[in-house]
Amino acid sequence: MNKLNRILCAILLARLLLSFAWAVLDKAPDADSKPAITVSSILDGSCFRTLEENYVDTYPNRDQILEKFDKLEEFYEFDREKIK
Amino acid sequence: MEFSSLFFISCILPLIVLCYYLIPDVGRRNIFLIAVSFLIFGMCQPVYIPLLLILSRATFRMAQKVRKGCRGTVCLPVAVNLAALLMLKYADPILVQLGVFADKGGLFLGLAKGLVEWLNSLGMTLRLPNTLAPLGFSFFVVSSVSYLLDVYRGKCVPEKSYRDFLLYLMFFPKFFQGPLVRYGEMRGQIRERRDNFRRVFDGILRFVTGLGKKVLLADYCGRIIAEMAVSKSDLALVGSWLGAVLFLLRIYYDFSGCCDMAVGLGKILGFRLPENFNTPYLAMSVTEFWERWNVTLRAFFVDNLYDPLCKGREGSLNRFLALLLTVLLYSLWHGATFNFVIFGLYFVVILLIESKFEGFITDLPYWLRHTLTILCLMFGWVIFANPDMASFANTIKAMIGEGGFSILGDGARVAGSIPLIAACWVGVTSVPGQVRRFWRGLCGIGVKQNHTEQKTIMELVYLVSCFGYILLILWLCVISRVGSPVQPSIFMNL
Numbered sequence: 001m002n003k004l005n006r007i008l009c010a011i012l013l014a015r016l017l018l019s020f021a022w023a024v025l026d027k028a029p030d031a032d033s034k035p036a037i038t039v040s041s042i043l044d045g046s047c048f049r050t051l052e053e054n055y056v057d058t059y060p061n062r063d064q065i066l067e068k069f070d071k072l073e074e075f076y077e078f079d080r081e082k083i084k
Numbered sequence: 085m086e087f088s089s090l091f092f093i094s095c096i097l098p099l100i101v102l103c104y105y106l107i108p109d110v111g112r113r114n115i116f117l118i119a120v121s122f123l124i125f126g127m128c129q130p131v132y133i134p135l136l137l138i139l140s141r142a143t144f145r146m147a148q149k150v151r152k153g154c155r156g157t158v159c160l161p162v163a164v165n166l167a168a169l170l171m172l173k174y175a176d177p178i179l180v181q182l183g184v185f186a187d188k189g190g191l192f193l194g195l196a197k198g199l200v201e202w203l204n205s206l207g208m209t210l211r212l213p214n215t216l217a218p219l220g221f222s223f224f225v226v227s228s229v230s231y232l233l234d235v236y237r238g239k240c241v242p243e244k245s246y247r248d249f250l251l252y253l254m255f256f257p258k259f260f261q262g263p264l265v266r267y268g269e270m271r272g273q274i275r276e277r278r279d280n281f282r283r284v285f286d287g288i289l290r291f292v293t294g295l296g297k298k299v300l301l302a303d304y305c306g307r308i309i310a311e312m313a314v315s316k317s318d319l320a321l322v323g324s325w326l327g328a329v330l331f332l333l334r335i336y337y338d339f340s341g342c343c344d345m346a347v348g349l350g351k352i353l354g355f356r357l358p359e360n361f362n363t364p365y366l367a368m369s370v371t372e373f374w375e376r377w378n379v380t381l382r383a384f385f386v387d388n389l390y391d392p393l394c395k396g397r398e399g400s401l402n403r404f405l406a407l408l409l410t411v412l413l414y415s416l417w418h419g420a421t422f423n424f425v426i427f428g429l430y431f432v433v434i435l436l437i438e439s440k441f442e443g444f445i446t447d448l449p450y451w452l453r454h455t456l457t458i459l460c461l462m463f464g465w466v467i468f469a470n471p472d473m474a475s476f477a478n479t480i481k482a483m484i485g486e487g488g489f490s491i492l493g494d495g496a497r498v499a500g501s502i503p504l505i506a507a508c509w510v511g512v513t514s515v516p517g518q519v520r521r522f523w524r525g526l527c528g529i530g531v532k533q534n535h536t537e538q539k540t541i542m543e544l545v546y547l548v549s550c551f552g553y554i555l556l557i558l559w560l561c562v563i564s565r566v567g568s569p570v571q572p573s574i575f576m577n578l
Contacts, residue, residue, distance in 0.1 A: 006281040009284050012551075013098050013102060016093065016094050038209075039208070040209040043208075043210060044210050045127065045128045045130065046211060051091070056090050056569075059566050065562070065567070066566065069564065070567075072560065072567070076304055
């Protein structure tokens with residue numbers, strides 16, 4: 001079973017790394033600006049925040065994921081407009 | 085840094101795990117973990133790295149001179165650590181409340197702003213800080229003080245290796261939000277760890293569970309609360325109660341989710357971190373609640389403050405003063421605003437009432453005791469959530485109906501939040517634990533029996549089901565994170 005555990009861990013790790021590699025290599029349509037890395041931005045921590053935001057903004061298949069996100073929102077909350 | 089951010093989950097974490105398991109021996113793995121911890125901290129606040137290095141080095145050196153039972157040797161290092169915490173976290177808010185340097189945001193923040201402006205005049209473009217205390221600084225200081233006091237009490241010997249001590253202080257899974265780990269609990273694990281991929285898999289399972297709590301429950305509660313805060317001017321009865329219930333749930337899922345992620349990360353990297361929560365909302369009294377909530381920090385305050393204050397001093401007045409001081413300091417640990425003084429006093433009163441009328445309360449029906457406990461906690465969290473007295477008064481007025489009984493806007497919100505509240509409420513009960521135990525039992529996990537073909541198949545079924553659960557929660561969390569930004573954890577700025 002330890003071997004199977006090892007295989008499952010490796011699959012998960014590979015899956016996560018692949019999604020990261022995909023995000024980096026696959027340039028999304030709105031990914032026209034890269035965060036500027038300067039000494040000041042590194043020192044005040046804003047560089048990493050921008051990098052993180054940029055990563056989310058350029059995530060592969062973002063539009064399809066956002067459609068799924070809307071469905072997920074419906075699961076959480078009833079349509080408030082209809083209730084009103 | 086938020087462990088629930090998409091960048092951490094899909095980039096930093098897999099890279100850390102991959103590199104960690106490529107390194108062959110424990111010594112070099114420890115160096116790698118120290119480097120990673122500083123890197124993660126440095127991504128948020130690199131300017132504070134020298135401060136953490138200086139303070140940790142000073143604590144390490146001073147701890148060498150601490151002698152068991154000799155109070156004089158431990159006072160200085162504890163005072164140095166507490167002074168640093170006081171200066172960076174508490175001095176400015178206190179000065180501002182007293183009206184001293186109020187226009188500059190306090191003395192030390194004013195000095196920091198002056199320094200930043202001077203650096204900017206030299207051509208840099210640094211941002212002015214909002215607060216002086218580094219992220220996780222309270223945990224850093226409490227860990228140092230805990231180590232010093234453990235050395236003083238003879239619970240552990242002074243560490244000879246600064247590298248090991250630095251790893252204990254900076255270990256990134258527990259650095260920002262705990263759980264608080266005693267040095268004795270980590271020492272052996274720092275020196276010797278064995279790769280166990282079953283534990284790694286359990287760690288991933290635990291991390292993903294915490295991630296789900298944070299992203300899929302706490303953050304959604306937070307979003308509804310934020311929506312309500314925007315329309316706070318017309319806060320009515322139903323809305324204010326809804327907000328209180330949501331905050332009660334959010335604070336639990338936020339904090340326990342982060343602790344689950346920390347424990348899970350620890351397991352992935354071969355460490356066993358202590359549990360911090362024990363289904364606190366199932367408590368039958370507020371006293372019991374505090375025994376189940378943030379267990380490690382409570383143990384620190386009880387062992388190092390309450391018990392020594394009570395030791396050798398009989399009498400109810402002494403016990404009351406010890407309780408008052410302990411609870412006040414415990415609540416002020418969360419922040420330097422005035423509401424935390426009220427928060428502490430409120431719970432001192434509740435604890436005293438529970439202690440005085442213990443027999444009467446025990447005779448109450450189960451449902452009434454539980455309801456009363458939840459109501460007391462709800463009011464406590466309302467104090468916690470409102471940093472200024474004006475907003476606290478508005479919320480309380482709305483909760484007792486002074487803001488009107490209109491449910492037009494709030495009614496839609498209540499109806500809209502029912503699935504979320506129901507899901508959250510099931511999660512705080514023992515149901516998830518029972519389901520997990522039932523499933524483990526069904527699959528024969530943890531049951532001693534001979535190795536049979538059937539057992540192997542059931543273990544396989546268990547692993548595959550866990551794998552499916554991990555993928556499902558990860559998928560939902562990625563969708564949520566792409567659609568909505570990271571909400572900082574409530575306890576992140578401690």
